Amino acid sequence: MQPVRIAAFDYDDTIINGQSGALIGLYLCRRRLLPYRAALKLAGWGARYKLRLPHNQAQARELVFTRLRNYTPAEVEVIMADFHREILVPRVRRDARAEIERRRAEGCFLLIVSASFSCVIRPACAYLGMDGYVATHMALDEHGRYTGRVSGAVTEGPAKAEGIRRFADERFGPGGWELAYAYGDHHSDRPMLKAAQHAFAVDADATLRRMARKQGWPQLEWR
Numbered sequence: 339m340q341p342v343r344i345a346a347f348d349y350d351d352t353i354i355n356g357q358s359g360a361l362i363g364l365y366l367c368r369r370r371l372l373p374y375r376a377a378l379k380l381a382g383w384g385a386r387y388k389l390r391l392p393h394n395q396a397q398a399r400e401l402v403f404t405r406l407r408n409y410t411p412a413e414v415e416v417i418m419a420d421f422h423r424e425i426l427v428p429r430v431r432r433d434a435r436a437e438i439e440r441r442r443a444e445g446c447f448l449l450i451v452s453a454s455f456s457c458v459i460r461p462a463c464a465y466l467g468m469d470g471y472v473a474t475h476m477a478l479d480e481h482g483r484y485t486g487r488v489s490g491a492v493t494e495g496p497a498k499a500e501g502i503r504r505f506a507d508e509r510f511g512p513g514g515w516e517l518a519y520a521y522g523d524h525h526s527d528r529p530m531l532k533a534a535q536h537a538f539a540v541d542a543d544a545t546l547r548r549m550a551r552k553q554g555w556p557q558l559e560w561r
Contacts, residue, residue, distance in 0.1 A: 342510045343518040345441035346502055346530060347434070349452035349459060351523040352540045352560075353466070354429040358454045362402060365421050372405050402455075403476045404486035411482065415457055422461040430466070433560035434540075438466060441519060451502060451530060453494040470509070472501035498530040521558075525549060 350357045366372035406414050442448060450471040452459050459473040477489035491497045506515040520527075520534035525545035531537035532553070539550035539557045550557050 339514075341513070342506075342515040343444070343446045344449055344502070344506060344515055345438075345446040345519040346449045346451045346498075346517060346521070346534070347438065347468075348498075348522040348524070348527055348530075348540075349450050349454055349462060352521055353431065353434040353438075353450070353462075354426055355431055356429050358426060358452075358458055359402075361425055362418075362421055362455075362458070365425055366402065366405070366417075369417075371417070372402065400486050400488060403484050407484040407486045409484075411457075411478065411484065414484065415460075418455065418457040419461045422458060422465070426458075426462060427465060431560045433558070435466070437521070437560075438468070442467070446518060447515070449502065449505070451493065451498045453492050453498075470505060472498070472505050495526045496529045498527065499533045502530065502533070522546070531555065 347353055350359070363372060406417070409417070438448060447470070448466075448468040450459055450463055450466075450468050450473070452471070452473045454473055456471070456473040456475050459471045462468075463471045472493055474492045475489040477485045477487045479485050493501050502517060506517075509515075517534045519536045519538070520531050521538045521540050522528075522531055523540045523542055523546065525543055527546065528549055531539070531549075537550075537553070537555045539546050539555050540560050542550060542557060547557060549555075
């Protein structure tokens, strides 16, 4: 039996144009669900990320969910679904859609692998017709409310490749799958890209462009 072929796509600045973490801060601020100061901190975090300066992935996510912990998970899901529909859907790149459809036509299992919140990636997964996702989960307390803390690790860097392995082993069994394709924009995506049979650097930062040239990975410009 042939192993399942997986095509893994990063989300921020790969499938969409922009960083969902920074965008959600502005969105929540406009809806008065996040103080203006906190939104500015998130915008600053986004700038540090883009400039490849030191940044704390968990801190940015906890800044958002500390404010959302007064809402039930069901209410948060509604907020995030609205955010996805209003802000993220218009930012989906047409070239990303086309590549997803090409891999679907090949029979690949389509996976979003993102450091963004699972409650943001779930509606994105459904909208794009993806088969699954690996994303960052936020912790719940004994009453089923968000604590404001990240559960486990943020899905970035080596955690992306490890997250794919755990997901696929559980879904298809060890040896029952292969990472055929991987797409990423940031140098922290390197472990996921190196694990793939075919890796693509999409609108890559300078560090990933150098890595792509060295590794022989195609460089794509998606619009």
